Amino acid sequence: MDHQTFILSFLFFFIFSASAFKPTFSSISSTPNGEEDPLIRQVVGDGGVRLGAEHHFNEFKHRFGKVYSSKEEHDYRFFIFKVNLHRAKRHQRMDPSAVHGITRFSDLTGREFRETVLGLRRVKLPSDANAAPILPTDNLPADFDWREHGAVTGVKNQGSCGSCWSFSTTGALEGAHFLSTGKLVSLSEQQLVDCDHECDPEEKGSCDAGCNGGLMNSAFEYILKSGGVMREEDYPYSGTDRGACKFDKKKIAASVANFSVVSLDEDQIAANLVKNGPLAVAINAVYMQTYVGGVSCPYICSRKLDHGVLLVGYGSGAYSPIRMKEKPYWIIKNSWGENWGENGYYKICRGRNVCGVDSMVSTVAAVHTTAQ
Incomplete structure (x- = not known):
């Protein structure tokens, strides 16, 4: 040449x-x-x-x-x-x-x-966690987004409180409740911050602790035992963990029927997402501090999990000018407000468990309630 x-x-x-x-x-x-x-x-x-x-x-x-x-x-x-x-x-x-x-x-x-803005309390799930059943993956859609089907509430903001785990928990239950009842209800993170002190039996002293962190599966366990979670409007978010628990069983808006852990296989994650609604996911958030937009696909990223988010969809490909090819990605709802990322959302590439995004994925099923 x-x-x-x-x-x-x-x-x-x-x-x-x-x-x-x-x-x-x-x-x-x-x-x-x-x-x-x-x-x-x-x-x-x-x-x-x-x-x-x-x-x-x-x-x-x-x-x-x-x-x-x-x-x-x-x-x-x-x-x-x-x-x-x-x-x-x-x-x-x-x-x-x-x-x-x-x-x-x-x-x-x-x-x-x-x-101040992370807060995943533990980096592993209990050994006795229920495993989600293996689902067929032959006919999965190429692209899927629960926002387009009405199962996702607006982007919320955890403020300067390490309560990401509570937003991931409520987001998954909001979607499951929508699938169960046809109604999208914004649920109370503050109830979890104030009232949920569920502990890991395998790790002494490791409990859900308000602004000091927690784990989504422990929060599901708390909701299961307590009977349910209230609406956001009935128990609004304050961004602190210094208040007393104000849970009112008469105002339960959604309840957990069961929850389980999804396989690390990305096709299984996609299948559970499509069938069961948005999924509670943990991730390493090191690149999220500076993220503005696009599909994040770092060459190197730790898989040490430190942030709870909500998986709401996936795309078959977004153009990567460096690699000169389309890259499939996950669509993540974050809890840092709409002025972060892409209107509050994060896209991270699929295919190799980037930043540990496939490592801790949970699905939840809701029971029908009569609360209006």
Whole structure:
């Protein structure tokens, strides 16, 4: 190949890749009025050349309403912000099929991030956990999304409380209740935070502990024993675990009939998702601190589970400009509000248990209740 042919080939590759990826990138790298988002450009483009980190820190504070109590605190958060800029750039290199940038967590250290918005209490299920039956997988749809079938409530926000496990639990039960009754009801995470102290019999001292973490299967066990869970409107979320339990059995809105653990096989996960509704899932959230959009498929990611989320669907493929091919993915509902990720959702590639997403998957069945 001569030099001119090589240059033309390279230009074709660059233009083709950019144009193919444009729909995903433009939707997450633009402000609502269609302008380029400087906070994302700072990380994935050449914003660092045109504008300094201080400018972007000011933009960050304005966008997310950040106010610090002193100059010392401000300067410290600015330092952490700059560290996280480098972290986001590193994540972008390691996870090129997604877009990483500045999020509302960009002024938090890694430890603060883990302590305030994660909260999976344990990294293994009890040995006596019920196994879900093996389902046929021959006729699974190529793409599936429970949001399109009315089984998913709006994106919620756990705030600065390690209660992700409670949102994963209620999300799965909300879907199961919908399949059982035809009614979509938003259930109370705060009931689980305040009232659920279910413990793991195999691990002394490991109990569901409000903002200090918990496990979805233990929460299902609590709901099964207590009789059910109330509506969100009857027991609203406060984001703290300092209140007394206010559970009222007269206001139960949904109850657990049974729950089980799904095989690590991804076809079985998909089959259980389609048949039984959204699934409670654990994941390693290290790339989620900087995630802005796209399909996350990092080259390397720990499978040490630290975050509870809700699996609501899957796609047959989203274009990866780096690997030049379609990549199948899972659709994850998170609990960090709609201004995180893709309107509160996370896409992570299927096929090799990336970030441990296939390692701890549970399905739940609901019983019919007469609560209105």
